[in-house]
Amino acid sequence: MMKLRLVVLLALILTVSCSKSENDVEIIEENPTEEIPTEENPTEENPTEENPTDTGEAPTFIAGEDPKPDGKTWEKVAILSDEFDGNSLDTDKWASKVNSWVGRAPGIFKDEAISFENGNLLITNYMLEATETINGNTYTHGGGLIRSINAAAPGMYFECRMKANKTFMSSTFWLINTRNEGTGCDRRTTELDIQECVGEITTSANWASTFNRGMHSNTHSRNAECAETKEGSKGNTTVADIVYEDYHVYAAWWKSPTEILFFLDGELQKIVNPVEEFSLPMYYRLVTETYDWNPVPTDGGLTGSFENRTTKYDWVRTWKLIDN
Numbered sequence: 001m002m003k004l005r006l007v008v009l010l011a012l013i014l015t016v017s018c019s020k021s022e023n024d025v026e027i028i029e030e031n032p033t034e035e036i037p038t039e040e041n042p043t044e045e046n047p048t049e050e051n052p053t054d055t056g057e058a059p060t061f062i063a064g065e066d067p068k069p070d071g072k073t074w075e076k077v078a079i080l081s082d083e084f085d086g087n088s089l090d091t092d093k094w095a096s097k098v099n100s101w102v103g104r105a106p107g108i109f110k111d112e113a114i115s116f117e118n119g120n121l122l123i124t125n126y127m128l129e130a131t132e133t134i135n136g137n138t139y140t141h142g143g144g145l146i147r148s149i150n151a152a153a154p155g156m157y158f159e160c161r162m163k164a165n166k167t168f169m170s171s172t173f174w175l176i177n178t179r180n181e182g183t184g185c186d187r188r189t190t191e192l193d194i195q196e197c198v199g200e201i202t203t204s205a206n207w208a209s210t211f212n213r214g215m216h217s218n219t220h221s222r223n224a225e226c227a228e229t230k231e232g233s234k235g236n237t238t239v240a241d242i243v244y245e246d247y248h249v250y251a252a253w254w255k256s257p258t259e260i261l262f263f264l265d266g267e268l269q270k271i272v273n274p275v276e277e278f279s280l281p282m283y284y285r286l287v288t289e290t291y292d293w294n295p296v297p298t299d300g301g302l303t304g305s306f307e308n309r310t311t312k313y314d315w316v317r318t319w320k321l322i323d324n
Helices: 002-018
Strands: 072-076 107-109 114-117 120-124 126-134 137-148 157-163 170-176 189-198 213-222 232-242 248-256 259-264 267-272 283-288 310-323
Touching: 107 126, 120 137, 120 283, 157 170, 157 189, 170 310, 189 248, 213 248, 213 259, 213 267, 232 259, 232 267, 283 310
Parallel strands: 107 137
Antiparallel strands: 072 310, 114 120, 120 310, 126 137, 137 283, 157 248, 157 310, 170 189, 170 283, 189 213, 213 232, 248 259, 259 267
């Protein structure tokens, strides 16, 4: 009996010692610091042609929409481009006044409306503390104007990432020439409106019923010195998203003096042939103003928050074509 007990005891000891050796290590991680990515739960967004990562190294186009010819590539025009990452205007590129234009009454352009935040140029509309009278016009509302120091030329591509304000005042991105720079039949006005919109529509006019949605573009020829210079307007309206709900990229390619291509968020919307050649140098305008066709609301129209009264310009970029 004693021998049997010893054999049983010995067998138990051998069983326990063989179940786990010194080299068997069990790792338990209760709180992992990284999650293994899967197709359903990626940790990084993979950019595609339809949803490109914005590096600022090329214009914004969705797949198949880049109109550049074969053998050409886009090169940024630095003096007409700005990411607005600073705290003030780059005075080598921009100014906030035009001596001949203080604003369309009752809106006047004020430097106080201009600020910078989170890599954006801001223009914030506001009520003046006191009414101002200039040249017989009465001003009660403050807006802002930014103009480029340097001129753009035919062949260039213009784009701006912008979020409109929510008021009855405008949010705009456009170009215009300086009439007095011309002589003879070049003493005229050419204007290229890439985006003009308002946040609140106060007019009852049917043609303006979508002015808070999408993209409103135009070409204008006016103030002609010569009778043979054609005057008139031709443009396009793209009805899309509410303009103040998010940022959008508004763009135009000044392909030639007789052809302008308009793009919204990298997609071609319309090709316009101006009534007269667009061949004169033009300058950028980033403006919030009052329109005579969109009346001031009875409460003044600017009772909302700073955010709602502000147009945000994330960047302006200009490109030209060069050989590969």
